[in-house]
Structures are given as structure tokens and as C-alpha cells.
Amino acid sequence: MTSGELAARERVLGRISAALGRERSIASVDQLPADVSDRISRHQRHTLPTIGDDLVGRLITQMEAVLMSVVRLQSRSDVVEAVRFYCASEGIDGPMTVSPALADLDWPAETGVGAASGVELTSVTPCLAAVAETGSVALASHAATPATLNFLPDNHIIVLYENQVVAHVDDALAKMRDLDPLPRALNFVTGPSRTGDIEQTIEIGAHGPRRMHVLLLPGDPPV
Amino acid sequence: MKPESLAFSANASRALLDEDLKAALSHVKTGFVGKRLEAISVVPEWQQIREEAAALKNHVLDNLDHYLVAYEASVQRNGGHVHWASDGDELARVVVDICTQAGARTVAKGKTMVGEEADVNGALEAAGIEPIETDLGEYIIQLAKEPPSHIIAPAVHKTKEQVADLFHEHHQQYGLTERLIDRGALVNEARTVLREKFRVADVGITGANFLIAETGQHVLVTNEGNGDLTSNLPRVQIVVVGIEKVVPTLEDASSLLRLLARSATGQHFSNYTSLMSGPKREGDLDGPDAFHVVLVDNKRTEMLAGDLKEMLRCIRCGACMNHCPVYGSVGGHAYGWVYPGPMGSVVTPAIIGVEKAKDLPHACTLNGRCAEVCPMSIPLPKLLRRHRQTTFERGLQSANARYGLGLWAWAASRPKLYRGLTRMSVSLLSRLGRRRGHFRRLPFAGGWTQARDLPAPQGGSTFMSLYAQQRSAEEAGQ
């Protein structure tokens, strides 16, 4: 911060404390009042919508409602074939890049591994969680899971394991909280990119993927 | 942008004559109102979630400095820089400084209403830096050189034909020479043009929906994904945000997110809801090299200190304007500044001064539909009345209105006099209006009779005098 900005900080904090009828504000986080730091560390949940016990069933319903397609696979070794089949059936023919986290699979030789460069038509990524409440996939950025794969390609294929399905957004956030370090980005994606900015009529593929496809596997992801 | 709120009446009257605007605004009802109702009808816990959210925000406002300091420390822990700006000018200066130091030539921008407050685009342009709006609606109005007319649908006032004309005019330079009219084709054309802009942008600037004190993350909600491209591709990321957006924890943000999308667009969750903080981590293959957040006051502390404090609970969903019959009639531009509709009529006078927006608090029937749908239970009509009090106290209402009202109030607190005056005028009007039952025109009633007849009094005299006559007849008969 420049000295001007330091002054701005003091001015804003001073105005707030004056507005709240306090003599002065705290200078640093070490002086946080106990009730405030308690409030932050308690992670208290608010009322959550009831969503029933069938998390996977609800997830699939919600995903389909936001135009994501879901197929069930038996094992991780089926992923490459399922991707090939999906692309063939959708008529997608072009460069593909997968997350480094999935690099060990038996991809065709021309498949890219890494972040998106903007030329690929399709990406394949793992995810941190999927949320039954909303039908979202939660994607945490990491060296092995670059975030640009979620946004640049036209088609985004996500590998999801049943045990990654959580009930509420709060559960996915709690999973992120346990990551160390905190990922730079946690992206909840709930269907292909859309816009209603022309006459409030929904059009798909505004900036990000036009298609999203979920490969649902049993059990837990590999560690 | 330069406020034009003083011209509300004239602008509103002009807007009412605009047939394109009328057609465009008709989409608000189909696009937002019905979908919202449908979305909340499947959440029986809605009222409970709403009440908790208001309580949460009240708690934050009562400890605002503490949570901001906690958020600041968390951002720094993640390797980000925190800046403070006490007003719009300071915000613009901080943003330009960061961009200049980064050697930026083009800036990709996600939608930021705080940025609009400070006219960040104007400041960037003045510094020789090209800002490119990436939200489709913002991009459309940037091409049209217009301000937004809605906080979540900035180009809601445009028909697709008008968008087609704009694209046809501005995209020929990229070799896109055909005038497309189909909505999907227009969206696709914008995608193509903006992809290239993302590629070359040095800095990405977005707003934020929430700031999380616990983790130092900000939450950014979009449907298009433009916010994420803006945040992930350029080498420098700047977030500009009002100080009232901070919440304590991830759970608190989650609770507000439950209200936001449903209230705004009737979605259960927006397509892209992202939590971000800091520059790329060690080993990351993508993400910005530097991360800045600017915390902006711009009169929010004045609202906190005064009787508009409840307005700071606002999460900018736009439900109030979607349900406002005045907004639905005149559109957003008539309001003359960044924020239209009911929330705008509270916020605009608070930020630019009541003197410069004295019409806005009065341009409302106090029908209360805005407060009914507000997910944060902000008593908008009450806050508009507060502004009205200020305009009255400072003598900002028209002399005619003040004089007429004063005269009437003087009489209404003198029952005997009032009785006599009303009896006289009613019997006169009854006689005059006997033939038609209504008046087409009447002196001093031009505002009323411009568009409607004035029903003639029914009874020949006031109720009070007829009732008195009836009583004395009854007593005489006993």
C-alpha cells in the first residue's frame, strides 16, 4: 500500500468505528475481539434446504435440469473409451487436453496434458465434489487441475466418483477448507455457459463450454 | 458516470414513448418474475433462510471494521494485496496505478457496479488503457456508449434488432460483416470477438458478490463464465468491491448464495460461482501472477452511520427492480445513474447526494412489492420515506407541492373548518358532475385528468354531513 492508501485504510476504518459508536477500530487482526474470531472459527451452518437421502439421484436430476449430461461407468479404465464415444456421438472432432491428474490414463497420443491454451475443443478434468442440492460440480485449482480447462474449451467432460457427491454447497466448501494450501480458485460450475442478456432469452455458450458431460464412477477417486 | 437523476421526470416521460423500450421491458416479467417464484416455491425453508440472512448481515454491519481487517489479513496470507479507497476517485486512481505499473494496455472487465460508481472505464481510457467489458450485456452497452439500465441485465432495454445493429457497426473491423439477427448467432459473434480480447488482456478487473473473512476469498457469480475468464487469463487480477460485501465464513457466503441466484434469475445456483484468492500457487499452470483487491467505501460508511443502514444488507440481486411497476414502465436509464429501481432510489441519493437525485425517492407508489421480494428483507419503502423527509426538510420539493400539501394539512388538523370546506366543495363538484358522473377536465387537476376522468362525488354531499342528517332524522322520528 502507498501512504495515500494507508491513509485511506485508516480513514475508512475510522469512519466505520465512528458510525458504530466505537472510539477507534482495531489496527490489525491480532486485536480481533473474541466474539468475532469465535464467529469466524465456528463455521456455523445456516438452515439448509431439505434434499432427501438419494444424493446421487437428486444430483443427476439437478444436473440434467441445467443441461449437463451424465453417464455411469464401471471403472476408471472405462473413462478414455467413454470420452471417445461421447465426442464421436456429439460430432466433436478436434484437439483435447486433460488435467495432469488424469494423465496416467491411456489417452490417444495427440491428447494434450496441462492447462488450456485456447485451441482445444474438449477438456477432461476430475473434480473435488459434486453438489446434490444444486447439480454443480466443484472444481478446485491445483498444479494437477488447472482452472482454465473449466472455461476455455467448448466441451467439458468431468470425471466424478459417487463418494464425491455431497448434499449441500456447504459440504463442498468444507472439503475445500481441508485443502492445504487453499486452492487459488474453487469453481462451482452448474451447467454450460449461458446468457440471458439479449431479450432475457437463455442462450447457451456465452463464453465458456457449450456442453458439459459427467462420467460418474462408483466409489472413491484414486488418492 | 455523470449523474442525470435530476432529469428523472423528463427522462421517464420520454422513455414511456419509446416502443422499443416497452417491448424490451416486457421480457423482464417473463425472464425474471415468474422464474423467481417457481424457484422459491420448491424451497420451503425460504423464509427461514431469508430471516437468517438478514440477521447475519446485521451482525456483519455491526462489526464491519473487524471483519474487513480479518478479510484483509486472510488475503495477505494468500499472497494478495489489499487496497482501500474512501471514494470513487480514490478507487479509480488505485486501479489506474496498478494497471500502469503492470504496463497494461488492455484490461478485460467483468461486470462491477462499484466500478460504474467510480467510472473506472473513463479513468482507464484517460490513462491510455483500453477497458473491454466482457459480460455480454455490459459489452453491448459499452458499444452503445450507454450506462447499464439494470444491475444484473445491463442491456435489458435493448431489443435484439438493436443489438444486431450495434454488432454490425462495430464488428466489421474484425471481418464479421454480416448483420446477424438470430439471438444465438449474436451471442456466438460476441464470443468470438471477446475471446481474442481475453487473450490479449494484461489485467482482469471484476467485482465480487461476497468477501469471506475466514479464507480471504471473494465470491464471484456469473452465468456466462466471463468473470472466470477475466480472473484466470490476464497476468494481473484486480477485484473492486464495496466494503459491505464481507461475511465471516464460507457457510455465511453459502447461505447468501442460496438467496442470490433464486432472487435474481430464478436459478437455484448461477452457472459459475467461484471462490478465489491470491495469485497462482506454487506449481500452478494457470492463474494470475498478482492479485489485488480494492475495498471501497464511497459513502457506505455514511449509510452505516445514518438511518439507511439497512440498505447495506443489499446483495444486488435486482429482484426489487424486476418487481417494480415504475421500473417496468420507464426502464433503468430514467433513474439517471448507476443503480435504477427501488434499490437505486435509495442508494443513488445516498451516494451522489439527495440534492442531485431528489425526484427518485418520490417516484414510487410505496406499493411495497420490492420489500416483499427482497431476499434481505430491506424495508425499501421505509427508506424511501426517509429520503422524502430529507427532501421536505431541505425544501427540495416543488413550491406547488409544498404549498398545496401545507394548506391541506392545515385544514385537516382543524376538523370544523375541514368539515365546512369539504361540504362546500363536494356539493359544488356533485352539481357540476351530475350529468356525466365524471370530469374530463378540471382546473388544478391536470395531473389526474391527463389520462383519466375524475369520478364525480357520488353523494351530493360528504358522508359526514349525510350521516349527520340521517342521525338527526332518526332522532326526530323517535
Add this chain to the structure above:
Amino acid sequence: MSPETQTTPGTVGLFVTCLVDLQRPNVGFASIRLLEAAGCKVVVPESQTCCGQPAYNSGDNASAQRIARNVIEAFEGLDHVVAPSGSCAGMIREHFPELFEGDAEWQPRAQALAERTHELTSFLIDVLGADPAQLIPDTARFDGIVTYHDSCSGLRELGIKEQPRALLASVTGLDLKEMDDTEVCCGFGGTFCVKYPDISERMVSDKAALVKATGAGAVLGGDMGCLLNIAGRLSRLDQDVRVYHVAEVLAGMTDVAPIGAVNNAIADNGKANEGTRR
């Protein structure tokens, strides 16, 4: 409401409202007839004028307080205060206490009055627990399709929605057909309609179109402000739709001309009379 919590009718002070006083005495007499049918003793305090809303909504709180004090003094000895208007009842119930915030003498008096003040249909149904079938006189007959406009203050400040409909269901011949957006403001808004006539015109035109779209021969409501506005617009458009206050229909007192139409032109209250809007 369970019978245990029902209030005895007692003495009701009729808050006539300034618009009923000036424009539509019939609504006042209809209110008295309904209240008496429900077993109330009705008094009409002579010193009442207006609830003070125009001043309050214009930001002139001092004038509003002066008028409010007049209302409080006129009505505070009575068991209940009832107004044939959600807007005026809402002013007394919701805003009088707020208006005197911090005033040790008047705030408690305002609060006490607020708690005993009700809109007419809400008083009959919610407070007295009246049985519409017994309350509505046999003479209340209104043939044909009608539609109902929910006035904003009554709806949102006092929760008035089902009460008038429950009562109307007992009126012989009446067929209620809801319009779209019945809860959307008609554009009256007190001084709003004269301060911003263009915007008000658009809003009331939209409302008139919605009324018309139902095919109803009459539109009813619980607030004279809205009704004058809607009637005035329908009249200007030469639309053959009659406008009545709900109390008039419930009390079987539609033998007077509809709002804005020619006095006594409609002798038979069942049928629209050609030429009344010429």
C-alpha cells in the same frame, strides 16, 4: 381464528377515510350496515378528517403528526377502529407508532390505537370471525363476472387477500374471476399519480387492460384511491366495466351508480346499463 380468541363486537368507531367522505358516502353507509349486521355498535366520531398519509408520504412528518394526534384523540376511547380502506388502516396500524417514536406521551397512545385498528373485511373475518353466509344480507345480489384488485397497502401491510374473497363468495350471483397480476400496483400511489402522471398513466393502463382481459363486467376493490384511479381510466377509455367498493357489494348497496358513472343511471344493479359511460 378459533372461537376462544374471537373478540366481542363491542363499539366500533368508523374511520370513514377522506376519500369515502368526499367521493363515495355510500361506502361509509355500507360499512355501517355490515358492521351492524355483525353485531357491532357503530359510532362515527365527528372530529375525524384524514389519516395523514399524504403528509407522511411526502416526508412532512410534523404535519402528519398533527393530523395523527387528531385521529388518536377522536378514536381512542372505542373498542375498535375500522376503516373501509387497507391504506388508511395500514397508516394507523403500521405507521402511527413509528411516527411518534421517542415521544413518551403520544407513542403509547398511537400504539394502543394501532392495535385496535382494522381494515373492514379483515375486521369482519379475522377479528370477529364472522360467518360470511350469515353476515351477507340476502339482498346482496350481484350478477355476473367480477374481478378483484388487491390494493397494495392492504395486501402487504395488513395481509388482506382472502378476507374480501371469502365474503364475496357469499354474494348471490357473483362469479369472481381473478385477473393476471392482481397484486401489481394500479399506479395511484396517493400524490404519485399527480406528481408523475405519465408513469401513473402507463401503470393504470396496464391495470385496465388486465381488468378488461378477464371479461368481467365489474371490478371491485377495498380502497377508494385505487378504485377512483381505475374507474377514471376505464371511463376515459370508454370501457363498459363498473367499479364498486367491495363494501357496497357485500352490503347489497349497489343501487347507486358505479364509481365515475352517472348517478342513478343503473337502476337494476345486475346489468350494465348502456350509455352510462358516454
